[in-house]
Amino acid sequence: MDREIIASRDGVAFTELTEQDRQWLAERDDHAYDVDPDDRPVPPQGFEVFRAAVVDAGTHDLIGQVNWHVVGYGRTAGCSAWNIGIGLLPQSRGRGAGSIVLRLLAEHLFATTAIDRVEASTDRGNQAAQRALGKAGFQREGVIRGAQLRGGERRDMIGYSLLRGDLGQERTVLASRDGVTLASSMPEDRRALSARADHAFDPDPDPRPVLHAVFQVHRASLLDAGTGAVIGQMSWHPVGYGPTAACTAWNFGIVLAPETRGRGVGPIAIRLLVEHLFATTEVDRVEASTDRENIAAQRALTKAGLHREGVIRGAQLRGGERRDMIAYGILRGDLPDPEQEREREIAASGEGIQLGDLLPGERELLRGQDDEAFDVDPDDRPVRHLPDLNRLAVLDQHTGELLGAVSWHAVGYGRTAACEAWNIGIGLLPQSRGRGAGSIATRLLAEYLFATTDIDRVEAGTDRENVPAQRALAKAGFRPEGLIRGAQLRGGRRRDMLAYSLLRTDVVEAVEPGRREVVVTRDGVALAEPAPGDREKFYIAGAGDFAIDPDDRPRVTGPTRSFLLSVLDERTGLLLGGVSWHAVDYGGTVSSSAWNIGIGLLPEARGRGVGTLAQRMLVDHLFATTELDRIEASTDVENVAERRALEKAGFRREGVLRGAQLRGGVRRDLVHYGLVRGDLAN
Secondary structure, three states: OOOOEEEEEOOEEEEOOOHHHHHHHHHHOOOOOOOOOOOOOOOOOOOOOEEEEEEEOOOOOEEEEEEEEEEEOOOOHHHEEEEEEEEEOHHHOOOOHHHHHHHHHHHHHHHHOOOOEEEEEEEOOOHHHHHHHHHOOOEEEEEEEEEEEEOOEEEEEEEEEEEHHHHOOOOOEEEEEOOEEEEEOOHHHHHHHHHHOOOOOOOOOOOOOOOOOOOOOEEEEEEEOOOOOEEEEEEEEEEEOOOOHHHEEEEEEEEEOHHHOOOOHHHHHHHHHHHHHHHHOOOOEEEEEEEOOOHHHHHHHHHOOOEEEEEEEEEEEEOOEEEEEEEEEEEOOEOOOOOOOOOOOEEEEEOOEEEEOOOOOHHHHHHHHOOOOOOOOOOOOOOOOOOOOEEEEEEEOOOOOEEEEEEEEEEEOOOOHHHEEEEEEEEEOHHHOOOOHHHHHHHHHHHHHHHHOOOOEEEEEEEOOOHHHHHHHHHOOOEEEEEEEEEEEEOOEEEEEEEEEEEHHHHHHOOOOOOOOEEEEEOOEEEEOOOOOHHHHHHHHHHHHHOOOOOOOOOOOOOOOEEEEEEEEOOOOOEEEEEEEEEEEOOOOHHHEEEEEEEEEOHHHOOOOHHHHHHHHHHHHHHHHOOOOEEEEEEEOOOHHHHHHHHHOOOEEEEEEEEEEEEOOEEEEEEEEEEEHHHHHO
């Protein structure tokens, strides 16, 4: 197998580590110092782990792996360090490879990043690893007491570190042209430049930790090619526009000493870096952004061949005000005439609507004509989640008229690609609403994402009061999933959002809208998995006269996971309503938990005994399929029909919950009912 070498030294080399490599190594490892298994979920760590394969430089045989991740000892990048780890196959140990690999990794990290500290730790009993770290130049720093659990006992670890200054590195020239040299940075470069800088476009100081910076930042210094004097610095880091390497771009920045500006150094340095990145990496896009008022930087970017792509509104806080930035990009080998008119590319079309590329200026046009009906309140603080947004224009298929835009970005519900989803949004111009364009565009976008990516879930959220958007999502086949409490701030108050989703399988099932997966049937009534639109129907109709008053304040209780089944007429398949359930806790253990159930029936299904039967079917289903021994329910003290239904279903009245709900501005009592597993036998 041909492997691309990342770094090599003294007979060992680093290459890309594949998933097959990791499995192969795990099968052959002796796991001598592995920690004890622990089924509990690992708390979010907040860092990305990088890995590389260790191979024999001559034969390319796999002999182990290395990994590294960032740790922080303060709020600034200057307080960051690399924490590294190594794992060699048993047959590769004891030959000096460990110390060579550790030194090679440290030198690689110092050469390719601006972080000045590399650290490692190893079990107190692992004498071989301690010798390897010492031989590689790491200094022992102390004991990390009880850091790991192994063999049922807390185990101490020994901490080691290596600083950039310990290596005595020399500067490496990366590229040079027209009197400007791009070279590796030294620790003192940034401090020297900062002392000379005028900080004209620096954002306002903010003591809060930066939470979005989970990427690795690379840096290089700009030198006067004649004198070797440091005249500036460039930095770059990866950004992603999709789940594959082909969707990655380099985002770069440049800082010049004040006395160097106005001499043409900027365009030369930018072009040097762009060509260096294209020559040394496989990434096909390089991008940058600058303050809207920084005309000199905009000219330099244009002169270097980058194209202006749009405005990033309110991206930075400077002088106490949100400041716009101008975005620029350049593709590998693609330098078209900037005056050339761009032709729109159509991504999807159907039912009179098209989705196509947004042309320059259209985003500004849409913002200028929007009525901002459900816009959130302005907030000058930096956005911490900062997703990479993709956008398409919504067009009239026949006239080409711009109707609005759709957007989407990736969200994750686990550590693998299979746990990813697309979160979508839509904004239509006021004059384009009420014509069905919203539901068509939403469905088109979902089908486009399913057709062009391997992600199996598309989701959306909308304000609880935005009924047209809710109808559009339901009409597009999205299923309501529940409430996102206090998700947005609008009008000075926390606002709830309704969550909707569409799975890839839903699109297939929608071809036969009558198909539902039936869970249980009895006496003409069926409980089944909800079909698209079911939930919305019985959410709206099921509340009836006993709907509680709306309350925009965030809930005090934590979020609970609710489950739902549709109630159907077994013979006709008609929707009659729905039943739901969620867990409640009376002591912190499974045996102290119970199911709390609820029901909502459409008006035409009431008074026929459906409520009693559906709730008894749900009780039997929960006792048969789960280990919980108690099921409970509550209903308004005036809801005589539901009280009778619960009692007929076998529930016992347990008491009154005084003033539990607010309805019609008055505190209302609930009657509480319970059923335990033993009641069924009696």
